Amino acid sequence: MTLSPEAPTAVPDGRHGVRPPRLVAHRGAPRVRRENTMPAVAVAEALGAETIEIDVRRTADGVAVLLHDETLGRMWGDARCVSAVDWCDVARLGNGLDRIPRLDDVLERLDGCRSTLLVDLADASDAMVAARTVAAFRGTTGVAWRGAPEAMSALRSVLPDADVWLAWESLEAPTAADLEELAPSTLDLDIAFLTPCTVEAAHDLGLQVSARTVDDDEPALWAARLGVDAVVTNDVASVRAAYAAAERDGWPDPDREPGETEVASRAQALAHRIAHEVIAFTREHPVGSVTTKANPADLVTDVDRLVEQHVRSRVRTVFPSHGFTGEEYGAAPGDRHRWFLDPVDGTTNLANGVPWTSMSLCLTRGGSPLVGVVADPWRGEVLEARRGRGAMLRDRPLRLDDAPRALAGAVVGTELDGHRPWAGFGAFLDALADRSCTLRVQGSGTLTIAQVAAGRGIGGCVSAFDPIDHGAAVLLVHEAGGVVLTRSGPVDGFPPVGEPFLVAHPGAADELHAVWTAALAAD
CATH class of the missing domain: 3.30.540.10 (Fructose-1,6-Bisphosphatase, subunit A, domain 1)
Structure with missing residues (x-):
């Protein structure tokens, strides 16, 4: 399914029928205690997180430990890769309770608690060690898994019935074929890729939807209105409070637009x-x-x-x-x-x-x-x-002044059409050279146009307007007092998509436009 930018935003009723998603504590409670430590897990459980997400890596001697990064540097001041260090040395890092815990210790800590675990894996070898650790555990702690496809495939070889969350980084909703190999229970979306269409498509496929990483009230409430089933957050307390307030006072009206x-x-x-x-x-x-x-x-x-x-x-x-x-x-x-x-x-x-x-x-x-x-x-x-x-x-x-500017001795910027000259490029180059004006091709259409707003160069032209590439730069030129022109003359807003356009210092706009349009016509 390909999403359309015009697709309607279908959400549940703004004040009734919205159920708060389950809260997944990201790396425990990193705003209270150091991430992926036993205190962080304990705080997350005490705050009422239904699920606690942890990252798991393996040591050199095959112990599954809680760590997000490949190395020990960011969190523990040791530049070595954790996979090259034995557990006995890893255990010495930190102080007091702020140490790297073993996965089996966390499983025991949550045994009999309401919170379950979501184990995040980046590597197939880490997945094998983590899966064997969970398989050997005799308690009742529930465990789900997310991570790279190769890690999830390795996991399945040890735990064929594992509950897998499929990490999905696309605006296109998954199809049944995408789910066939891993048979996930949940579609795990970065909030960057969360859309109403994806939520609806996932639910139609029988999947639950998780959104990550959501730490602020407004996106948390929006995700709930879209119907997501779980929200991954660094701030369980704040998001829970936002949901409680919405249930008490009414969910915000999704149709209200600020000025x-x-x-x-x-x-x-x-x-x-x-x-x-x-x-x-x-x-x-x-x-x-x-x-x-x-x-x-x-x-x-x-x-x-x-x-x-x-x-x-x-x-x-x-x-x-x-x-x-x-x-x-x-x-x-x-x-x-x-x-x-x-x-x-x-x-x-x-x-x-x-x-x-x-x-x-x-x-x-x-x-x-x-x-x-x-x-x-x-x-x-x-x-x-x-x-x-x-x-x-x-x-x-x-601010560009209105003083007349000569083309002689000036610089005009342009860009290739992909990797080829645009129709009229040669004629434009020759016409500018005849006026002792230099044409530059530097490789970024955005900067070619934006530099004119900064007074760097007398003008710039591109073979086809696209708001992705040129929208901000065109606004800059307008607001700096420059002129934006198509073949037919000045425009106030955006040029038509796909049409060539020119920007110019106001004191040179007429002459430069005449040279440019003549070059386009000549070709």
């Missing part, structure tokens, strides 16, 4: 934070996998996917009912608001070590842009705009 000013203010603050998070991640995360999409020149990296999943989750946390369209995972349905994201514009540059890429994030309402940010990881810059409120770079307003 545009409120939405735009919150969205601008959120987009600003996201942009800085993406800058840090893109700079620090080495490119791992590189694959292709439409052709061998159309690249995608793990950074593209990880950034998009992060941004989707951040937006969903604040605006759960908004629609979202991203470069890598497609369109999710929503209300009149829709976010457009290109996580890495200039992926070919990124994959080849060229430091000229960007992220584009734009919020629209009814098709009109409200907020846009362009993040430049390699210069650490965030260019941002809000409709009617201007454009900014750091604390400096961006």
